[in-house]
Structures are given as C-alpha cells and as structure tokens.
Amino acid sequence: MQHQPRNAEVELLYRRHGGALMLFALAMAGDRGRAQDAVQRVFLRLLEGANLREVVDVRAYLFTSVRNAILNDAKVRRRSVVLEEESAWFEPPHRDYAAEFNLRRALATLSEDQREVVILHVWGELTFIEIAKALEISANTAASRYRYALAKLRQAMCAKENTCANQ
Amino acid sequence: MPINDDDKQFELYLKRFRPLAPDAPPSERPRHSGTRRTLMQAACAVAAVVALAAFAATVFPRITQTRSSHVAEQSEEHTRNAEPLLYPPPLTIGTANALLSTAPSFETALDEIAVPSQRIPLPKGKHSALAVLGKEETKL
Numbered sequence: 001m002q003h004q005p006r007n008a009e010v011e012l013l014y015r016r017h018g019g020a021l022m023l024f025a026l027a028m029a030g031d032r033g034r035a036q037d038a039v040q041r042v043f044l045r046l047l048e049g050a051n052l053r054e055v056v057d058v059r060a061y062l063f064t065s066v067r068n069a070i071l072n073d074a075k076v077r078r079r080s081v082v083l084e085e086e087s088a089w090f091e092p093p094h095r096d097y098a099a100e101f102n103l104r105r106a107l108a109t110l111s112e113d114q115r116e117v118v119i120l121h122v123w124g125e126l127t128f129i130e131i132a133k134a135l136e137i138s139a140n141t142a143a144s145r146y147r148y149a150l151a152k153l154r155q156a157m158c159a160k161e162n163t164c165a166n167q
Numbered sequence: 168m169p170i171n172d173d174d175k176q177f178e179l180y181l182k183r184f185r186p187l188a189p190d191a192p193p194s195e196r197p198r199h200s201g202t203r204r205t206l207m208q209a210a211c212a213v214a215a216v217v218a219l220a221a222f223a224a225t226v227f228p229r230i231t232q233t234r235s236s237h238v239a240e241q242s243e244e245h246t247r248n249a250e251p252l253l254y255p256p257p258l259t260i261g262t263a264n265a266l267l268s269t270a271p272s273f274e275t276a277l278d279e280i281a282v283p284s285q286r287i288p289l290p291k292g293k294h295s296a297l298a299v300l301g302k303e304e305t306k307l
Contacts, residue, residue, distance in 0.1 A: 011192055019186035039189055090184035103184055122181050147174070154177050 010046045017059055020123045021066050023089055027107065027115045028070045031084045038069035060130040063120060067134065083108045106156035114149035117142055 018039065025035035042065040046052075055061045083104070092100035107115055116135060120126045121142075128146070132139040263276075270276035289295060 014189075014192040018189045018192070022189040023186035036190055040192075043192055088187060091187055093183040100184065103181070122178055123186050150174050150177060153181070 007047065010043060013046070013058065013062065014043055017062055017124075020119070020125070021062055023123055024063060024116070024119045025066050025070060026089055027083070027119050028067065028112070029073070032087050034070065034073060038066050038073070041069050042066050057130060059124070060126055060134050063124055063126065064134040067116075102157055103153075106153045109156050110149050110152055114145050114152070117145040118149045118153065121146055 021039050021042075022035055025038045026032060029035045029038060042062060045065075052058065052061070088097070088100055089104055089107075090100050092103075107118070110118065117131055120131045120134065121128070126134065128139045128142040131137075131142040135142065266276045266279050267273070270279060
C-alpha cells in the first residue's frame with residue numbers, strides 16, 4: 001500500500017519545516033524567488049501524490065528534495081551563487097536587526113559546502129548522519145565542515161562588533 | 168568528532184535566530200484547477216453563443232419574412248391609393264432640350280416650359296402676400 005500524504009499532512013510539514021527549508025534554499029540559490037520556487041515545487045509534488053512509502057526520515061527527504069530542485073535549476077548550477085543582501089532571512093531575537101544582518105553577512109563568508117551543513121544542522125535540525133545522506137558525503141566530512149564553519153561564523157560575528165558577548 | 172561546549176553555546180545562540188516563514192503553501196494542483204475553470208468558462212460561453220445563434224436562426228427568419236411581406240403589402244396599397252400627380256413634372260435640362268427640339272418655334276417651346284403657378288386655396292378673408300404686394304401702389 002502506498003503512502004500518499006493528504007493535504008493536512010502536507011500543510012503540517014510545510015508549517016513545521018517551511019522556514020528552515022526556505023533558509024536552506026536561500027543559502028543555496030542566492031535569491032528569494034528561486035528559493036521559494038524550489039520549496040513550492042517540492043510541496044506541490046507532495047500534494048500531487050508523491051509517494052512517501054519508502055521515506056524513512058521525511059525531514060531529511062524534504063531538504064534533499066529542495067537541494068535537488070535547486071541543483072536542477074540550470075541558472076544556479078552554471079554560476080557561483082551571490083547571496084542577496086536586501087531581504088532578511090531570520091527573525092532575530094529582541095528584534096535585533098543589526099545582529100540579523102551580521103549573521104547573514106557571516107553566513108555569506110562561508111563556502112557553499114560549509115553553509116549547507118551549518119543550516120542543515122542548526123536550523124534544519126538534521127544529524128550529521130542525515131546530512132551525510134542528504135549531501136552524499138560521509139558523516140565525518142559533514143561534522144568536520146560544521147566545526148570549521150562554526151569557527152568561521154563565530155569569528156565573523158563576534159570579533160568585530162562583539163555581538164556574541166552575551167550568547 | 169565531538170563538539171565542544173563553546174560550540175554548543177554558539178549553536179544555541181544561532182538557534183535564537185528563527186528562519187522567516189515562507190509564503191503561503193501551494194494549493195493543490197493550482198494550474199490544473201485554473202485550467203479546468205477556464206475551460207468550463209469557455210465551454211459555457213460557447214454553449215451560450217450556440218444557443219443564441221439557434222434562437223436567432225429560428226425566430227429571425229419568421230420576423231424578416233413577416234416584415235418583408237408586410238412592407239410589400241404596404242407598398243402595393245400605397246401605389247393603389249397614391250394621390251395622382253396634379254402638377255407637371257419638374258423642368259429639367261433634358262425636358263427643356265426635348266421641348267426645344269420638338270416645338271415648332273422657340274416661343275412655343277418657352278410657353279410649354281413655363282411652370283404653372285401653384286394654386287393653393289386660401290381660407291376666406293386671407294390673401295397671399297404676392298397678391299397684396301401686387302395691388303400696392305409703389306411711389307418711386
């Protein structure tokens with residue numbers, strides 16, 4: 001028997017993971033329009049009856065699908081992605097929009113590989129094993145990228161403006 | 168590879184930034200339903216046009232037929248009851264040429280050409296302006 005998600009299930013998935021998926025898509029695609037398209041395409045496929053019977057981890061499946069959707073976009077594949085600076089990615093704590101901008105700028109300094117891993121682990125809440133499967137790398141590579149990325153982020157965010165003093 | 172406490176603390180700090188929610192979720196098969204709706208509207212419009220055309224085809228010929236026969240009857244009646252022409256036809260270059268070529272003399276032709284005055288009956292006690300002016304003595 002095939003498991004085809006119903007509308008309510010899909011909406012629940014969208015509400016639960018939509019934000020992190022969108023952030024991941026933004027970090028990969030560079031602009032909000034392409035990111036939104038990729039996320040919407042994935043959920044539209046689910047609504048049209050994509051089979052989730054063999055999916056062990058739906059969350060990991062969603063991130064992988066969004067990644068594939070973006071990589072299938074030839075325009076993104078052909079160039080190195082430039083992250084747009086105008087639109088916000090996060091809702092910052094205490095409406096600290098300077099910190100939000102600081103975080104975005106710090107994420108932009110990371111390599112694409114490192115950025116993917118950080119977003120998948122911190123905001124996507126995927127384990128390194130799940131990240132390894134999604135990105136088709138080893139779990140050790142995923143963990144290693146994460147540690148380097150975190151160090152780089154901290155340096156970029158906290159060294160200049162001391163914004164992480166009260167973390 | 169273990170993650171140290173500092174990294175854990177920084178990770179917690181990062182998690183306080185919540186990703187912005189994306190736009191509203193896609194509705195089920197929006198393109199298909201939109202296409203279906205458009206097709207339905209087009210079908211309804213075509214059906215309405217066909218029905219109107221059929222109605223027009225059945226009703227209008229009768230009306231046209233009735234109207235044309237009525238017009239023919241009217242024109243026949245008008246011809247029968249037509250008032251006879253009291254005055255000679257208007258003078259044209261054609262009639263003048265014909266008269267000049269057939270008349271024995273130029274003067275006769277001019278007499279023939281002369282347009283008779285219209286005699287419109289006037290009510291009692293009224294006179295035409297021409298008659299009044301004709302009787303008036305003008306002193307120069």
